[in-house]
Amino acid sequence: MKIRFIILATLFFSFVGCVEIIDDLSLNEDGSGTFRYTINLSSSKVKINSLLALDSLDGKKVPTIGEITRKSDKIIELLKTKEGISEVTYNADYDNFIFKLKCEFSSLKALQDAIRDVVKSENGNKTIPELEQTWLTFESNKLVRSIPQIAVKKTKEINIDDRALLKKGSYTSITRFYKEVDRFDNESCAISKNRKAVMIRTDPYSLTQNPNLLDNSIYLVKTGE
Amino acid sequence: MRIFTTGLILLLASHCFSQKSEDLVPQQAVSVFSINNVNLLQKISLDDLVKYEFMEEVQQELFDGSTSGKTLKDSGIDFDQKVNVFFGRTADFELSGFTFGVKDRSQLFEVFDDFLPTESDYEGVDFYVSYFNRIAIQGNSGILFRVTPSMNLVNTITDSIWYARGNDYPWTWEESFDELLLDMEENGEFDEDEESEDGDVDVEFFEEMETEENTSSPIENSELPVADEDPTSKTYYELRDSVEFALQAEHLNSVCEDLFVNGDNLIKFSSEFKNQVARPSEGTFYFDNSRTLRKNSDFIYLRRLYPSFYKKLEELYYGNVMLGDLIINDNSIELELNAHYGDKLGSIYKEMTNAKFDKNALKYVPKDNSSFFTFRLNMREAYEQMYEVMHPLLESEADKSRSFSSSLLFLELWDDFVNKDAIFGTYQGNMFGAYNGIQKVKTKKFVFEYDEETFEYTEQEVEAEEDMPLFTLGFSTERSDIPEKILRHIERTNSYCRRQGDYWVFNKAILNSAPLFVLSKNGLLIFTNDEDLVMNHSDGYGSDALSKAHVKKAKKSGFLYAYTDLGKAIENVPRELFNDEENELIDVVRGKSGKIEFTSSETSSAKTSFNLAYDFEGDTDASTYILDLINSLYVISK
Incomplete structure (x- = not known):
């Protein structure tokens, strides 16, 4: 799901420019957790409404709100059927163009498998080698996260001129834990005052230039420390 | 379109005349654009030419490497003859193409290397064929043309034959197709990308459906006809292609008979064309609007059911012809157009344009505007x-x-x-419009604020600004009380509309984001998204309004006046506000400077004259601007 949204968002937002994306992962002690993904396009309402009024742009068909809704609903319904995924909610505000997805997962593997299945299904069940990668692992108090290769591949397909428009936006990645964070590898990372959440902020353009910007290894304090 | 673009290439290629390529313009032509003198363009390299949008379809056909490094003068075209691009439509077929002089056949067919010689039934005329296009060369003049039968006629004849052979309705939709579609969708076989624009399924699916029902005899069982069992059986599409091909051959023959046997050409048919094409300007334009009525298939029904009324309508349109001249100066290009019409139609036009210029209107156009127009009708x-x-x-x-x-x-x-x-x-009929460039307009947006303690975030609505083109459209009115009644009703019954002083605000009326203002003042009803205008200039821009000289020009013009400063108007226009076709048109002039002015004369009961002047400055030479204009024509017409 995350990948699909990144792909769709990046392609669409390349035309819109000013987009705010929040990628929020909360992890419980048993490996389960909550995934929230928010896309905020409210500062580009005029542009989006004018885009939606067009039949096509740069040779690509511009979907109607009805088509976007149907497609989103289909993806959400598909996600709900995936093993280990529950409490899926999706809110789409087409007045302000704010889209929020939230779901519970039983494990990081279940979350990644669900995303893989949805992406694969949306691509006609074709084999996508990039999907074989594991981009989230949590072992021995250490979380390792990176950008899925499929998203990297898709962002590279965006026209260079269009990529420049993404500089105005922001991409925020938050990872929350059930206990305090001891340390992390990514120097761009900030830690909350309660030390249970880390955040990296960048812009979508930088992400297209360097997909490793969000890569991070986060170490939690060991029990008893 | 290919034939049109090919014509445009050659349009650039002739500059004066000694022979008469115009003698080959068919009498069915309704519009003809002739170029007499394009000296400036002769040296343009073909390599530069193919970079234009209008060349995209022909560059594979004509410039597939064999013409690399050559100029137009190497194309075998006789520059001593005119090039005449024509388009015609009868009730039965469309005809398009161009005529030109031939200087060197071998060079010509290096460019037109897809054309192959074919048998000619006409003495002294050589024919060459490439798919649906024909080249006929008689003496030192040639015509490249294409005849396309009316699809209405093709479909009618095809249906008639189809049913006469005992076939069923060819477009039946069966329930089983719905199930099949559902299965395909569920299996991911039917991707949305494969849908046609109108949402119908892929053509292949229909082909399969039609083949199932399409035999030369009624279907007795559900088996498909097999070609080797009955090689004469045709699907609906095959039958339609055959009908189209037969009609095309018939119309092609009639056009050739007229031209090469009877000598019936447009010069013989129309004295207006004969006079216009002989004019010494660099280019001429001819458009017979009266024949668009006669040859428009939409009027076939009227002509057949009510012949006497149709005849009176024809009389009304008699003499409705547009004639134009293209004049090229050092730093400008002018197009002069004269719209001629008969007495009765002319009397309506004359009374319609007999309107007083509303001086108040142009007070609402700022002097630094990018573009504006006035339109006055009674x-x-x-x-x-x-x-x-x-x-x-x-x-x-x-x-x-x-x-x-x-x-x-x-x-x-x-x-x-x-x-x-x-x-x-x-x-009343008087109106004006202005485009005042791109400005920031106030909108609302949401931002997320983060709690430093936990990084939890909440939404906050804040003021924002976005770029938006500013437009103003105004109408003169003697009865402002009537639109005000309507506005008051809307205000009373809708929360999105409210009155503020002497104007009304419609919230989020534009692109669901920005407000639209309606100002009723000084005998004008003005619609604009320019907040500054309604708040600070409700009585006009005063000293910041359009200059007196410009107002005088607009006033002096007839019922229509328009002005555009390309540098200001086009450069900052956001691409996302226009569709692909409009963007192509805008891209033609993007990066160019210059001013376009469109004026009209007073309208008499016989004619109205129009003048389009394109003034440009800087290093770019006239040839580039002419190519830009041609490119614009291509983008508009394709």
Whole structure:
């Protein structure tokens, strides 16, 4: 799901420019957790409404709100059927163009498998080698996260001129834990005052230039420390 | 389109005349654009030429490497003859192409290397064929043309043969197809990308469906006809192709008979064309609007059912011809157009344009505008004159036809009962519009604020600004009380509309984001998204309004005046506000400077003259601007 949204968002937002994306992962002690993904396009309402009024742009068909809704609903319904995924909610505000997805997962593997299945299904069940990668692992108090290769591949397909428009936006990645964070590898990372959440902020353009910007290894304090 | 673009290439190629390529323009041509003198363009390299949008379709066909590094003068075209690009339409077929002089056949067919010689039935005429296009060369002149039968006619004949052979309706949709589609969708076989624009399924699916029902004899069982069992059986599409091919051959023959046997060409048919094409300007334009009525297939029904009324309509349109001259100066290109018409139609036009210029209108156009227009019509006089012309026309037919009698009654009752003073007092016909470039407009947006303790975030609504093109559109009115009644009603019944002083605000009326303002003042009803205008300039821009010299020009012009500063108007226009086709057109002039002015003369009962002047400055030479114009024509017409 995350990948699909990144792909769709990046392609669409390349035309819109000013987009705010929040990628929020909360992890419980048993490996389960909550995934929230928010896309905020409210500062580009005029542009989006004018885009939606067009039949096509740069040779690509511009979907109607009805088509976007149907497609989103289909993806959400598909996600709900995936093993280990529950409490899926999706809110789409087409007045302000704010889209929020939230779901519970039983494990990081279940979350990644669900995303893989949805992406694969949306691509006609074709084999996508990039999907074989594991981009989230949590072992021995250490979380390792990176950008899925499929998203990297898709962002590279965006026209260079269009990529420049993404500089105005922001991409925020938050990872929350059930206990305090001891340390992390990514120097761009900030830690909350309660030390249970880390955040990296960048812009979508930088992400297209360097997909490793969000890569991070986060170490939690060991029990008893 | 390919034939059109090919014509445009050659359009650039001739500059004066000694022979008569125009003698090969068919009499069916309704519009002809002739270029007499394009000296400036002769040196343009083909490599530069193919970079233009209008070359995209022909660059594979014509410039597939064999012409690399050459210029237009190497194309075998005789620059001593004109190039005439024409388009025609009859009730049965369309005809398009161009005529040109031939200097060197071998060079010509290096460019037209897809054309192969074919047998000619006409003495002294050589024919060459490439798919649906033909080149015929007679003496030192040639014509490249294509005949396309009317699809209405093709479909009618095809259906007739199809049903006569005992076939069923070819477009049946069966329930099993729905199930099949559902299965395909569920299996991911039917991707949305494969849908056609109107949402229908892929053509392949229909082909399969039609083949199932399409045999030369009624289907007795559900098996498909197999080609080797009955090689003469045709699907609906195959039958339609055959009909189209046969009709095309028939129309092709009739055009050739006219041209090469009877000598019936447009020069012989139309004295207006004969005179216009002989003019010494660099280019000429001919458009016979009266024949678009006669040859428009939409009027076939009228012509057959009500021949006498149709004849009167034809008389009304008699002499409706547009003639134009293209004049190239050092730093400008001018297009002069004269719209001619008959007395009756002319009397309506004359009364319609007999309107007083509204001085108040241009007070609302700022002097630093990017583009504006004024349009003045006298709708009341136009209505009265139209009544004078149409009433006797309908009355003469009313005894013969119930529908004409009803139309006459409707016209008379409308005239008796409707308050024309109120209608034409509210909308007199005068209007103006202005584009004031891109400005920031106030909108709302949401931002997320993060709690430093936990990084939890909450939404906050804040003020924002976005780029938006500013437009103003205004109408003169003597009865501002009527639109104000409507506005007050909207205000009372809708929360999105509210009055503020002398203007109304419609929130989120534009792209669901920015407000639209309606100002009713000084005998004008103005619609704009420019908040500054309604708040600070509700009586006009004063000293910041359009210069007196510019107002004088607009006032002096006839019913229409338009002005655009390309540098200001085009450069900052956001691409996302226009569709692909509009963006292609905008891209043609993007990066160019210059001013375009469109004026019209006073309208008489015989004609109205128009002038389009394109002034440019800087290093870019006239040839580039001419190519830009041609490119614009291509983008508009494709």
